[in-house]
Amino acid sequence: xxxxxxxxxxxxxxxxxxxxxxxxxxxxxxxxxxxxxxxxxxxxxxxxxxxxxxxxxxxxxxxxxxxxxxxxxxxxxxxxxxxxxxxxxxxxxxxxxxxxxxxxxxxxxxxxxxxxxxxxxxxxxxxxxxxxxxxxxxxxxxxxxxxxxxxxxxxxxxxxxxxxxxxxxxxxxxxxxxxxxxxxxxxxxxxxxxxxxxxxxxxxxxxxxxxxxxxxxxxxxxxxxxxxxxxxxxxxxxxxxxxxxxxxxxxxxxxxxxxxxxxxxxxxxxxxxxxxxxxxxxxxxxxxxxxxxxxxxxxxxxxxxxxxxxxxxxxxxxxxxxxxxxxxxxxxxxxxxxxxxxxxxxxxxxxxxxxxxxxxxxxxxxxxxxxxxxxxxxxxxxxxxxxxxxxxxxxxxxxxxxxxxxxxxxxxxxxxxxxxxxxxxxxxxxxxxxxxxxxxxxxxxxxxxxxxxxxxxxxxxxxxxxxxxxxxxxxxxxxxxxxxxxxxxxxxxxxxxxxxxxxxxxxxxxxxxxxxxxxxxxxxxxxxxxxxxxxxxxxxxxxxxxxxxxxxxxxxxxxxxxxxxxxxxxxxxxxxxxxxxxxxxxxxxxxxxxxxxxxxxxxxxxxxxxxxxxxxxxxxxxxxxxxxxxxxxxxxxxxxxxxxxxxxxxxxxxxxxxxxxxxxxxxxxxx
Numbered sequence: 001x002x003x004x005x006x007x008x009x010x011x012x013x014x015x016x017x018x019x020x021x022x023x024x025x026x027x028x029x030x031x032x033x034x035x036x037x038x039x040x041x042x043x044x045x046x047x048x049x050x051x052x053x054x055x056x057x058x059x060x061x062x063x064x065x066x067x068x069x070x071x072x073x074x075x076x077x078x079x080x081x082x083x084x085x086x087x088x089x090x091x092x093x094x095x096x097x098x099x100x101x102x103x104x105x106x107x108x109x110x111x112x113x114x115x116x117x118x119x120x121x122x123x124x125x126x127x128x129x130x131x132x133x134x135x136x137x138x139x140x141x142x143x144x145x146x147x148x149x150x151x152x153x154x155x156x157x158x159x160x161x162x163x164x165x166x167x168x169x170x171x172x173x174x175x176x177x178x179x180x181x182x183x184x185x186x187x188x189x190x191x192x193x194x195x196x197x198x199x200x201x202x203x204x205x206x207x208x209x210x211x212x213x214x215x216x217x218x219x220x221x222x223x224x225x226x227x228x229x230x231x232x233x234x235x236x237x238x239x240x241x242x243x244x245x246x247x248x249x250x251x252x253x254x255x256x257x258x259x260x261x262x263x264x265x266x267x268x269x270x271x272x273x274x275x276x277x278x279x280x281x282x283x284x285x286x287x288x289x290x291x292x293x294x295x296x297x298x299x300x301x302x303x304x305x306x307x308x309x310x311x312x313x314x315x316x317x318x319x320x321x322x323x324x325x326x327x328x329x330x331x332x333x334x335x336x337x338x339x340x341x342x343x344x345x346x347x348x349x350x351x352x353x354x355x356x357x358x359x360x361x362x363x364x365x366x367x368x369x370x371x372x373x374x375x376x377x378x379x380x381x382x383x384x385x386x387x388x389x390x391x392x393x394x395x396x397x398x399x400x401x402x403x404x405x406x407x408x409x410x411x412x413x414x415x416x417x418x419x420x421x422x423x424x425x426x427x428x429x430x431x432x433x434x435x436x437x438x439x440x441x442x443x444x445x446x447x448x449x450x451x452x453x454x455x456x457x458x459x460x461x462x463x464x465x466x467x468x469x470x471x472x473x474x475x476x477x478x479x480x481x482x483x484x485x486x487x488x489x490x491x492x493x494x495x496x497x498x499x500x501x502x503x504x505x506x507x508x509x510x511x512x513x514x515x516x517x518x519x520x521x522x523x524x525x526x527x528x529x530x531x532x533x534x535x536x537x538x539x540x541x542x543x544x545x546x547x548x549x550x551x552x553x554x555x556x557x558x559x560x561x562x563x564x565x566x567x568x569x570x571x572x573x574x575x576x577x578x579x580x581x582x583x584x585x586x587x588x589x590x591x592x593x594x595x596x597x598x599x600x601x602x603x604x605x606x607x608x609x610x611x612x613x614x615x616x617x618x619x620x621x622x623x624x625x626x627x628x629x630x631x632x633x634x635x636x637x638x639x640x641x642x643x644x645x646x647x648x649x650x651x652x653x654x655x656x657x658x659x660x661x662x663x664x665x666x667x668x669x670x671x
Contacts, residue, residue: 066175097141110152250277288350299377351452368618396437403505418634556637612657
């Protein structure tokens with residue numbers, strides 16, 4: 001006997017949740033409409049479903065991924081095979097089991113939580129999301145218990161039809177097997193459409209460098225006289241010549257800019273072998289590497305031509321003009337202007353150009369990993385120039401071994417459009433007068449960087465602070481104190497200073513300190529355990545009732561801090577993994593990739609972690625760009641209600657990946 005309340009709910013269900021077959025579950029009790037029901041309900045079941053109801057289901061699915069990208073006939077095929085179920089608040093939809101699930105669940109309305117065997121909620125799924133994809137794809141039982149966290153309606157697709165749809169629809173298959181990657185690609189296409197920039201194609205930075213080769217490379221053998229090489233350059237009307245051995249392997253490169261500085265101005269005879277003036281061991285890239293790799297390498301090393309190799313042999317040369325044929329601002333123009341600048345007062349304008357170029361690259365669809373690397377590389381060049389100009393003006397520093405250290409996001413090569421200063425100094429041995437000179441020099445540099453748009457650090461983590469201008473021996477002592485004590489303050493400092501990277505000066509000092517630190521951290525598992533415990537206190541802001549836990553801070557109400565609560569869980573975990581593995585890397589993605597093998601992290605899991613981290617970085621960049629366009633000081637506080645449904649969904653998935661990284665950290669350190 002079916003109650004009047006159930007009949008009323010069933011009537012609403014049939015009217016609002018169409019599909020080809022209907023059944024409803026009431027807190028675990030299934031009502032089959034083949035049993036006698038009141039006349040109006042029975043008629044609704046027995047009369048063939050109207051095309052308009054199929055269309056309503058079709059339209060509802062087409063508004064969300066992956067169905068929006070699928071062919072119409074594939075979605076219609078799906079609609080005809082769906083059933084619909086209702087689950088009351090607290091009802092169990094799916095229990096962990098050894099056998100593969102019978103159906104794919106697609107949430108139409110409501111919320112579903114995924115709980116571990118211990119009752120801990122690890123997933124919160126909302127309308128449009130599907131489960132359990134991993135279990136169905138692998139042919140295993142569900143790992144979690146799925147419970148309705150509110151009154152919930154779900155579409156159900158039989159497992160056999162799920163696998164048939166995988167074979168039928170490339171888009172559906174791609175989404176199910178690369179869920180976060182597929183969502184990110186769809187979001188990126190939407191961003192490019194929003195900016196509506198005229199480009200030669202949507203994926204210019206993902207193209208292989210081979211696509212930029214327009215002619216055979218100009219090459220000459222080692223020992224060739226300069227006169228012959230220069231004549232060949234003039235005849236070919238190119239700006240570089242690559243010097244190779246007889247096997248065709250690059251040994252060096254000479255550009256027209258090199259000729260001016262090393263030949264013409266230096267008065268070198270044209271009979272001189274080219275080996276004596278070339279740049280030896282040039283940076284090279286594989287011909288199949290993406291264009292973005294060339295752009296990052298040019299920015300990082302301040303070069304404008306890159307020999308391309310295949311199986312070790314020269315096959316082409318790519319110049320920055322090739323990469324930015326349609327651009328007004330370029331890495332080459334900015335780096336050249338920085339290098340030529342003799343007046344520090346001109347550098348703030350160049351810092352502004354870096355921001356403009358970053359905006360343009362963002363609009364052109366460059367991914368966050370390469371974009372933050374380019375921003376960081378150009379900021380490196382700017383900082384190096386300031387450091388050089390200020391150090392050359394102080395004779396007291398002559399003969400002293402020192403190195404300027406980048407810390408924090410700059411140390412990790414992950415700077416966005418909103419960043420303050422985090423830096424330090426390391427030196428060999430110095431007198432009291434030299435230490436004073438170093439501090440005065442650091443103060444000038446910090447002030448110059450402030451004028452360029454890098455605010456002074458509110459926590460005074462800067463080289464001008466005597467606490468962070470130390471000798472190599474003093475840095476070792478400071479790091480030892482932090483590692484041995486493990487106090488909250490020590491752990492906070494470790495999270496900042498252990499990401500140090502040599503920027504300019506005597507890099508050997510920093511490399512020596514890095515090798516020492518890795519050894520010291522590896523032999524102190526208690527410290528790594530404390531760092532892991534500290535990292536796990538910063539939980540991703542995923543809600544149990546709502547999608548997100550939002551800030552109630554008066555300054556930034558109803559927001560998520562994308563840096564602290566989004567990117568930082570990945571950064572903290574990667575740092576600990578790297579220290580445990582003895583990796584010298586400071587970049588988060590590279591740390592995760594290097595540690596993956598040692599930690600036996602599956603490639604697919606690692607790829608999802610990095611995609612999630614870079615989406616959060618991209619979201620920060622887009623948010624900051626939007627603020628700058630309206631004259632607002634950029635920050636990391638995003639109101640998720642401002643996102644479109646797709647990006648809101650990816651944000652939720654990215655924060656789930658952050659939770660998975662933390663779960664791995666907790667498992668490794670038994671926390």
